[in-house]
Amino acid sequence: MVSAQQPTITPGDNLVVEGLPPIPVSLVDTVERYTQFRSASIASWHPTKRQMLISTRFGDTRQVHLVEFPLAARKQLTFFSERVSGATFQPSKGNYFVFSKDIGGNEFNQNFRYDFATGDIKLLTDGKSKNSRGVWSNSGDRMIYSSTRRTGKDRDLYIIQPQKPESDKLLAEVDGGGWFGLNWSPDDSQFLMLEYVSINESYLWLFDTRTGDKSLITAKKEGKEKVAYNGGIFAKDGKGLYVITDRDSEFSRLAYLNLTTFEHTYLTSDIPWDVEDFDLSEDGKNLAFVTNEDGTGVLHILDTTTRKEKPLPKLPVGQIYGVRWHRNNQDLGFTLVSARSTADVYSLNIINNKVERWTESETGGLNTENFPEAELVRWKSFDDKIISGFLYRPPAKFKGKRPVIINIHGGPEGQFRPTFLGRLNYYLNELGVAVLFPNVRGSAGYGKTFLKLDNDYKREDSVKDIGALLDWIGTQPNLDKNRILVTGGSYGGYMSLAVATKYSNKIRAAIDIVGISNFVTFLENTESYRRDLRRVEYGDERDPKMREFLLNISPVNNADKITVPLFVIHGKNDPRVPLKEAEQIVATVRKNDVPVWYLMAKDEGHGFSKKKNVDFQFYSTVMFVKRFLLK
Template identity: 25%
Template structure:
């Protein structure tokens, strides 16, 4: 979740230094404005996303929209053009990624089926489905209404069996089951009334459990052969975020012998190291570490489960081989494309790899790498319609805060605004600050982002900001967020705005702020607690009341990071950091979007702050989606909200906006406040089909 903070007057001056990426020079003539590209082009769902190679190397799977709904496709690995759909979803479709960006579906070990989760209109009550790629026969393996089911592991000796976690008796403590992938039969492995998470080994035996103590300490336990939990490792509150990073980066691993658990650790160090933890004795040894940044990704052998490589990321991603046998492969792949490499999946024998290249100024490119020949063959790009557009690159810049924290953020300029190519626009530009969600499992990074290019095409500079608590910058930086929601986290954002104004990148008085989830919270903080700082704000599914928020948070972890809702002092502190209590101070327009089925930030969080802002006499536009959850997944809903958003920004900052036209066709949007603030909105909604 995105969080924000109160304003402290900071002077940017020499506190930030900039390192710009190269740009092309436009010469000395007056710039020609870039064509106004359709919203539906710039923000369209990727045509191809999340490719995976089957364990036997014969097939490539990926997701592609059919009539606007994401569905699974499968193609022979040597004939991607022969892909066919194996699911027939409509409406909201299948969700390709979880909230941390991890692919949600997977191949079964026999390479005959795909296993994927499905919820109900964004409520995150997942059931597990399986589809046979030959017959396209699909089955819901866990038809448990209103309960959360998650995949844990496949049985190494039987590809038809898997371990799953089911929160059927408690919303906090999952029970473990063995699941038959053909019949759907579930066999109880462990009835659990204590552990927040449980890790099985390759035989599906539950091995390690995790709890959080009231002081934020994270405890790992091992399950003995007698069925008792005994302490394995006591992890202090300052080092607990490393375990969270292990989870959201999917870095958990168990070795072939089922003896060691692989996970991140920061005990005695600031940057994460990957450790091997003996699940019997608790002894640990370092497998990988870096002096540059936290570990940003790991690569385990798909059959032996041994660590082969790890990634780091300061401004860009770099891979480091641990297993010398794949060092030539990583070097060869690094030379294929100018983008940052990521290995998405590999066949069981390592003969075939699916990789992606992330650029900041072009859609993601996917390749199939044939290891025996050393050849990388293009599969497709994520959004072919955007492949030939002239898009602006991201520029990284380094930030040093008044209390000595160092990190990286990025900015992007409108096309043709920087004629001499020095990374500074010829004149200061209206600017949108884009705040990522999370915050602790996300960061702004050098990547292709449809939203930044949409904003740039409309004539805005985009500050894509990190702040204390963003992932990847070390333990001290991560823990500096503690008790700073609505405090120094917001100061970090404001400091970067002041730097951009001082560098003549951003135009004074013409800066907006936009974000979702935690980023939406930061928007509300900015607009209510520093009401004169930003000209307007756009909040999507951001919480306004920290006293009542956090249905997905463990209360002990919340108490350590945000504030303790169980004590009078803690509740008073949370009130002091809740935008709802400062809404009367709002001075400038706000656009708020909300999904009715949001289980992370319930709708009342937006309802109440909208009402409070209306009482303050401030223009607030409130768009509600009855068929969405924590974010907008249906393309028609995405188009409708940002069609409103660009009209909102044009009125606020003076940028460009396309006519709304048919942007509302197929959308469920209901405008619960402020319809008259957006010229033509009421009329466009009446014409909706």
Template identity: 30%
Template structure:
């Protein structure tokens, strides 16, 4: 009773403090909100402080908070190792988090050697995180892309082989990405703000940054060879065009028409290797193709595995490439010579190989994990079956071996079978009374895969069934599947999301009152949409950094890919965009919902979920809102990640386990 009174009193304080009226249309509420919700700094800070305080008071007063927080702190505090690279001297680099708040960059000169840390411990205290790094092939130095408080404005630091480090490109309002080496002293880089992208060349010895090329479309930089800069312009997530920029003249030359081209690399013999749909038929998977770098339209087939290609890496000296394949989320690695013959490559246990990198001498490093094994880094050589452990992740005695995952396919409204990952607790009965969580991935072009996830062990220990759908629009199942949610097709994709809830009920696993829906980013959008359209099919919802108003999102924050989003989602100002935006159906919500945002989020501008939560409060809905003031699109420190999971799980436990 005391906790109920606390919740009611806190919600009354929030609503009366920040709402001039408790009624009105959604349009009226938005009109009032837009007079201050991203422009009046003092009012914003007061509002966020009140919301965050109220949400924490409510959740931390739960009898489930202490044990949940303790268990998640243990599980999520376990160290991490991954993102390996190797230079031509054989030095192996990787990121790892031991006991600190963030990942750091380490190296070893041979597998099994004690790791040496390169990045400073002070970065955690200053709010910095490593987003990417790139080792110069010589091993003389590493370039590290660092962002502050999740801003995704990546600044570049250089760390030399002896451990000295210095800033190269530092600007809190600029993103430096797509780094590509020209020589030891020069590299190319894309320089981006919230409204523009420009290809530049940077000289380390002089500190000079020279603009080279700029156009209205989104351009990505991939590779460099003999005065030719390899790029692609992206029109949407599934449509691109390959072109080369002459370094001397700055003039572009198209090599392909519009299509799908990704992972572009020079082969060293005048060709370019790419994952592409240019030679695939309707409904077929993308293939590996060779593109002639001397003329337009010179595309020839290389390898067609007839399943998804995740990535590849080229070993020019061996005239070969290593390819990562993906079937229902599980990986297989193969090596191919340019002649198409398969080469010897070591094989891991069944799991996920998330990265494979090589040096010019055929030495390889890869990152591997599975549902029951934490991430590890391995070393090998092309042409051998040898696989040596470089570093691994400790479990501190926790037994993850009992985690089992099934690949299931449930029918959507139109009969289409939707591939999904299903995790079941031990001894689960089909009695219709099990608590369940349906977790929707972001993207939308992304895939839920059977990765090692510590929080899954916690959920299963509480008796939760977990379902991860890969609905239309997901990657992993071919180009046609990925494009199937574009524009009006998004309604069918959302029907796939709804059908996941029906599957749990019709299979006898659960009932609506015991089902929670959860998602982040585009997954948060999915949660928002379902919360406003099918509130009778679930018991509560958690929407993390989720889109609520498509037009608002696409006209605020980072606008550089706005045209691409319009090709995928809907043109700004269109009826389709309005119909797909959950905020205009907010009056339909009748189940508890936790909404979160990241103050520095450049992808889902914080004003969007902030407005959504405000509208829900004005409509007297059961909503909690939390906006993390030192994060962006995700938690950037271990503590932020633990706090975020604890809020979500306590919310679900409180609303679902007692039903």
């Protein structure tokens, strides 16, 4: 308990706090250094100078900064109370850039132009609909972006000259919310689009950039195995595409797709892992790509003429994101993060194989070399399937069996991969709590068969994977089966609630962050542009049999079985999992005579992004862990 004399912190006016005890200032002081981690990610290379735009946070939210050379001071260019999500230089002169921003986490992004000469910012979109940032033409005069402007549901294509906002016009109407722009043909006459149906099914289309007429490149075969494509870039001669696809394979491979014969030539069949990101150099001679090898990101560069890989210098073991070629055809930029290094921006020069670091983000003054590395663990589930996850153990100074936080990823097609844990390092280093991140069935990264194991009526099989994990923890000499807390965000929030309904006798507490509590109300109320996409994964609630099943497995309808303390965290403006999902589980579980803590931010969406809100969530969670897991 906090004594009357002990000073406490006051939640911001934007926060709704119910059931939480006052948070003492002394706790804030104790955890402070763990809230001061910063990170940076690459956004865009300047087309003629060796400079780049990056995304990083100096104040409360991530903004666009300019870095003029490796480890130069970061020059902040945008100053908004809301986070700015990415930016791209005008690709020939670089005299302005286009960036995106929403309001309060509602994900209805608007596009803006920032002019370097004046610092002026101009709105380019309608101010209301959901818009993608768009893809630049090769000539650098136009962008094509998708927008829900027409119906609120369909992501139609619009074309605009950013220097002439009045030029904005509808290029083509499409049906559905799964359309994503990829690349212009070398002569700018065609535009490549991805039509996403599910993580297992997607298609590539070409649109005429003058008429908007479209043609399907990858045929839909009725009754055949569904095929997924992930990204596409035109070859320099315009005669083919480089794509990522799981066609004829358990994993996603890099392939060359001939646009005359539609034949696929696979370029990475010797790598038994997913290719997840790639970029083609301006001259078309080199393909940089990243593979996900048992959770680790591995960088490769392929010579497009010989189709052989180039030898590369050894990089730190971690994750590699956002590979981007400079127009000089020599420098490859990317973001790298590892267990002991927060995300920072690097470049690799392929002429001399020199790696340069462009940003060095702060880590609160802590020596991150002492932070634990992830350990790959495996256990057998109810049906003898082997499930894996990553375990971070506390330092050796903590003796005896350690309490465990199980942290379940969202998606559901996500995958936890070893990374910098940020604030979570406090639980390891200061409280001696082990943190375990499972990749239950349905997770990406382990092949498309594994990916489908939780679909439709198999939804609860993934919950049983956590049940098996609880049993596995009981067999580990250094882990305490009597002190386990389950948490997760989004789909991981659903999983936390589901575990609490089925295994309350095996856990101490649960934390649900922006989670689904009722699949039917979720599907009926999630934003219309994503509703059909989610029905493919979870099932269609309009079908009576599926509706009955979804209602039966929904945590809110089994909430009487939750007999452990529960903490529910949500953003009011969440377009994916509406706030109602949090409100109804809180109201229902409160009838169980167990502690229920509730934290809601009026200026956030699907997860908290503003530092002051993230900090308060962290303080509250530390209090919850200390009270219900450690005592």
